[in-house]
Structure formats: C-alpha cells, structure tokens
Amino acid sequence: MTAVTLAPMEGVVDVYMRDILTQIGGFDLCVSEFVRVSQNLYPASVFYKYCPELRTGGKTAAGVPVHVQIMGGEASVMAENAAFVAELGAPGIDINFGCPAKSVNRRDAGATLLQWPERLYEIVSAVRRAVPPDIPVSAKMRLGFSEKNLALDNALAIAAAGAAKLTVHARTKLEGYKAPAHWEYLRPIADALAIPVVANGEIWTVQDYLRCREISGLKDVMIGRGAIARPTLAREIVALEQQGVENPAYDWPNVKGLLVTYHELLRDMSNPDRQAGRLKQWVKLLGRTYPESSELFTRVRRLQSPDHIAAELEHASLLSAESQDPKVGRCY
Ligand SMILES: Cc1cc2nc3c(=O)[nH]c(=O)nc-3n(C[C@H](O)[C@H](O)[C@H](O)COP(=O)(O)O)c2cc1C
Known part of the structure; x- marks a missing residue:
C-alpha cells in the first residue's frame, strides 16, 4: 500500500485547501501548518486557529486525519504544548525540523536544529513522553542544515527518541526549494531505521513519484506544491499504485x-x-x-x-x- 500525505505548507495548505484536496481523494493524512512554540503553553484558540479540524474529531470533512505540527527548540515547552494539543483531540503530533526561514532559525527552531542530533533526540523524546502512547509522534526533517553529513545521525536520533515515522524533505536548508531533490539520500536512511520513512520533495507528477520511488526505494510520499499545482496528483498516484490504472488529471x-x-x-x-x-x-x-x-x-x-x-x-x-x-x- 502506498500512503500519500498532504504536506504542511504555512499560508498555503490551510483548512480550506485541506478540505478541497482531501475530498478529491488519494490522501491518507494531512499535517497542519506549523505552530511555532517558544516560551509558553498556548491557549486552545491558537491550536484551533491552525487546525480547526480539532473541532471535528481531528479530521477533514472527507475523513482524513490532520496531525498538528509544532516547531520549537525548547524540549520542555514543546512537550507541554504537545500534551495539550493531544488533549484537544489531535490524532497525531508532528515536529518540524525543516523550516529554513532565517527568522525561525535565528530563534533556535526549525532546520537549524539539524546541526545537533542530540537536541533532536531531546525534543522528540520529551514530546513522546508527554503525549499518550496511542497518539503517534512523528518528525519531518531536511537532509541537513548546510551539509548532508549528519542526515543519518539526525534520522537515527529521531527514531531512537520514539518517533513513529520520519518524513525527509530531500534537501538541506541551504538548498531551500531549489530542484533537484536528492532522493538518493533517502534509501540509506530508510535502510537504517526500523520506523517508516516518507519521501518528500519535488514530486509534481506521477512520473516524478515513480522516479522517486525507484531512486529512494520508498513507496510512501508527502506532496506539497505538486498537490496544489495538480489537485488530483494524490489520487493519480494511488490509482496507479493500487489498481494499476491511470486516473486522469482534472481538466x-x-x-x-x-x-x-x-x-x-x-x-x-x-x-x-x-x-x-x-x-x-x-x-x-x-x-x-x-x-x-x-x-x-x-x-x-x-x-x-x-x-x-x-x-x-x-x-x-x-x-x-x-x-x-x-x-x-x-x-x-
Ligand atoms: C509556502 C511553503 C510553506 C511551507 N510550510 C511548511 C510548514 O509549515 N511545515 C513544514 O514542515 N514544511 C513546510 N513547508 C515545506 C513543505 O512541507 C515541503 O517539505 C516542501 O515544499 C517540499 O515538498 P514539495 O516539493 O512537495 O513542495 C513549506 C513549503 C512551502 C513552499
């Protein structure tokens, strides 16, 4: 089975976009835009703003679960907020280790943390301990900050800390959103980890999906811009993978x-x-x-x-x- 996740995209994949795209079909999961956690426990209103689906059982109208993404560098505050959003009914918590924004990285959050695998371990394990065991905690990372040499160490740290799944955007922070995505780095990560690894980056068409699968060895993908540019992409991928048929794009x-x-x-x-x-x-x-x-x-x-x-x-x-x-x- 192939699982397709709708990527979190701040200012783009909002509650309305999630609603429309999940009704078209093909998606198993959505991840909310990140909630930036810095010093305090947020009130419920903040989480409802980023993930209004918390009011409807944590699912879109089409029944697709929405995991809430949090981002921050302070393990104890991340854990406190994660526990609270789980209480509010989040079906899963995702931790952002990929945001490249300078304003975020300067304040000790997002991709900058990829320079210290031990900090990823500390954050993921604190969140994991704080959240009830039946609520999955996952993480999303890039291949590194400026270099890719810590990619495997970072992935191993996240898995050792108890993450249920790891999505890897196959680029460093420095590479930003520039093509290509380096799918070849995903295979050794997936080989070394006992948890599922999800490929992400630069999948715009079914052909891109097939190339990514061949190069990375991974069937599960997260798609962002490709799903916005081609709203039927997820169901095209799933139709081909699960039924062996071509499902045409919308006209x-x-x-x-x-x-x-x-x-x-x-x-x-x-x-x-x-x-x-x-x-x-x-x-x-x-x-x-x-x-x-x-x-x-x-x-x-x-x-x-x-x-x-x-x-x-x-x-x-x-x-x-x-x-x-x-x-x-x-x-x-
Ligand atoms: C406008 C924009 C906003 C994004 N916001 C988030 C976010 O809130 N959390 C996150 O983990 N990634 C975020 N990303 C990264 C995407 O989730 C994804 O990793 C990236 O776009 C590569 O995948 P794609 O080539 O399928 O778009 C954002 C990307 C863009 C372009």
Missing part, C-alpha cells in the same frame, strides 16, 4: 470549479486582503499544470478584492465554473 473547467469553491470557503477569513492573496497564490501555482491558470493569473495579479478575482474567474473560459466532480462540494 480546466473542473479546476475552475475548485477555485470557485475555494473563494466561497475563504469568505470565512476576516481579512479580504488575505482572501485575495490566497486565491491568487493558488491561481499562480495551478499555472504550472494549467496554461489557462497562468493566463488568468496575469489578469488577477493586481486585483485586491477576492470578489473581483472571482469575477475574472467566471470569465476565464466559456465553460461552466461549477465543479464537475460531485465529490467536491461546499461543506462549510
């Missing part, structure tokens, strides 16, 4: 339907600038798969109002703007 009218749904869902957000930003961001990323979306982006890029963007969307082609996939409805 543009279907994708337009998704954008219309997203616009509707975003009305929940109080700030119209943010609604417009999220909508434009998705239009832009879809341009990688759909030339119609690139063309649409040139028309909406300067628009500030989400409703003006939606109006452009209506005119984006003569075909119906309604989603033609009955699986994707409006559920808010």
Whole structure:
C-alpha cells in the first residue's frame, strides 16, 4: 500500500485547501501548518486557529486525519504544548525540523536544529513522553542544515527518541526549494531505521513519484506544491499504485470549479486582503499544470478584492465554473 500525505505548507495548505484536496481523494493524512512554540503553553484558540479540524474529531470533512505540527527548540515547552494539543483531540503530533526561514532559525527552531542530533533526540523524546502512547509522534526533517553529513545521525536520533515515522524533505536548508531533490539520500536512511520513512520533495507528477520511488526505494510520499499545482496528483498516484490504472488529471473547467469553491470557503477569513492573496497564490501555482491558470493569473495579479478575482474567474473560459466532480462540494 502506498500512503500519500498532504504536506504542511504555512499560508498555503490551510483548512480550506485541506478540505478541497482531501475530498478529491488519494490522501491518507494531512499535517497542519506549523505552530511555532517558544516560551509558553498556548491557549486552545491558537491550536484551533491552525487546525480547526480539532473541532471535528481531528479530521477533514472527507475523513482524513490532520496531525498538528509544532516547531520549537525548547524540549520542555514543546512537550507541554504537545500534551495539550493531544488533549484537544489531535490524532497525531508532528515536529518540524525543516523550516529554513532565517527568522525561525535565528530563534533556535526549525532546520537549524539539524546541526545537533542530540537536541533532536531531546525534543522528540520529551514530546513522546508527554503525549499518550496511542497518539503517534512523528518528525519531518531536511537532509541537513548546510551539509548532508549528519542526515543519518539526525534520522537515527529521531527514531531512537520514539518517533513513529520520519518524513525527509530531500534537501538541506541551504538548498531551500531549489530542484533537484536528492532522493538518493533517502534509501540509506530508510535502510537504517526500523520506523517508516516518507519521501518528500519535488514530486509534481506521477512520473516524478515513480522516479522517486525507484531512486529512494520508498513507496510512501508527502506532496506539497505538486498537490496544489495538480489537485488530483494524490489520487493519480494511488490509482496507479493500487489498481494499476491511470486516473486522469482534472481538466480546466473542473479546476475552475475548485477555485470557485475555494473563494466561497475563504469568505470565512476576516481579512479580504488575505482572501485575495490566497486565491491568487493558488491561481499562480495551478499555472504550472494549467496554461489557462497562468493566463488568468496575469489578469488577477493586481486585483485586491477576492470578489473581483472571482469575477475574472467566471470569465476565464466559456465553460461552466461549477465543479464537475460531485465529490467536491461546499461543506462549510
Ligand atoms: C509556502 C511553503 C510553506 C511551507 N510550510 C511548511 C510548514 O509549515 N511545515 C513544514 O514542515 N514544511 C513546510 N513547508 C515545506 C513543505 O512541507 C515541503 O517539505 C516542501 O515544499 C517540499 O515538498 P514539495 O516539493 O512537495 O513542495 C513549506 C513549503 C512551502 C513552499
């Protein structure tokens, strides 16, 4: 069996995006945007903000669990917050050791911790001890900070600390998001670990998935930008792996339907600038798969109002703007 996880993406994979993409299908799991933990125990409102699904049994409307991701360098505070979010009903806790942002790394969190395997051990084991045994604790790391020489030590430290699973974004912090992803580094990590290892990075198409599987030896993947740019990617991968069939990608009218749904869902957000930003961001990323979306982006890029963007969307082609996939409805 192949498991596909929807990657955490701050400011991109929000509750609405998780809702839409998991209704399309193919995903076994989502991970929330990171919650930055620094000095205190957060109130419940903070966790509900990043993971509103905590109010619906920790699952999206399609029934896919959402694990809550936390990020920080202080083991005891991470543990305290993890225990609390588990009490709030998180079906799993993921720990972020991959964030490359300078502001985060300067403050002792994210990928900077990859320079010290013993600190990863300390954080993961403190979180593991604090959370009830039936709630899985996992981690997500990059191959290193500036070099890859500690990749295996970091992975071993995370596994020894009791993580149930490790996702590896196959690049260092210095490599940022620049292609290629170095999938060849994943195989020795997976060979050395007794826990499942999940491949991540630069999977945009089924062909990329197949190459990653061949090079890394790993069947389970986490996909981020690829799922935003090609909303059917997870179910295309699963159809091929589990049924040996090709499941076609959505055509543009279907994708337009998704954008219309997203616009509707975003009305929940109080700030119209943010609604417009999220909508434009998705239009832009879809341009990688759909030339119609690139063309649409040139028309909406300067628009500030989400409703003006939606109006452009209506005119984006003569075909119906309604989603033609009955699986994707409006559920808010
Ligand atoms: C805009 C953006 C936000 C991200 N936010 C997070 C995050 O909150 N937590 C995390 O672990 N990774 C985060 N990532 C990294 C992704 O989860 C993923 O590891 C990376 O994009 C590589 O996978 P991909 O090539 O499938 O996109 C983010 C990436 C991007 C581009």
